[in-house]
Amino acid sequence: ETGVTQTPRHLVMGMTNKKSLKCEQHLGHNAMYWYKQSAKKPLELMFVYNFKEQTENNSVPSRFSPECPNSSHLFLHLHTLQPEDSALYLCASSPRGTPPGTGELFFGEGSRLTVL
């Protein structure tokens, strides 16, 4: 079992659907992250949670809504997405999150999202 697990691995949704991505880390870390990777673009940091508190929102549209109930779990709720939101969404964790990415960063396998 990897240290960071993401579900689902693949998701296809319509623009009016509501879905959620889930991430769980088993590394005892205190910081969790959502990244977006679109084709031919660098990884984009979306959100950072440090000790369950959101410490970074990188100008992400409100149709993406994160939730961090505890230091081990992170969700990304999706609502009324656009086709251009189709991408690979990667969750990561690190020992601490200030500054973002401090300490060694570990990624999950990603959730590949397609919006029709």
Added chain:
Amino acid sequence: GIQVEQSPPDLILQEGANSTLRCNFSDSVNNLQWFHQNPWGQLINLFYIPSGTKQNGRLSATTVATERYSLLYISSSQTTDSGVYFCAVTAGNEKLTFGTGTRLTIIP
């Protein structure tokens, strides 16, 4: 913000060959990591190396912080080494910045 450049952008090698991937950065860093993204999308942590040299099997990395670059060496390449290699750095209180990657293809 800090700039991260990786070279070469693409590299195609025969199985068994050695390779060197380079990461240049524009400012002093307090965190540098190398990742391998496999064909299924997962980013695998290779090295956490803000300075110095580390080795792990056929892979090794060296970061010369004073000269603002890091090198990733892959020896005796295997087809499973194919994928994209990313360097990522943190400078000061800035967030982790990823380079654009080197796409490595190992031909059997």
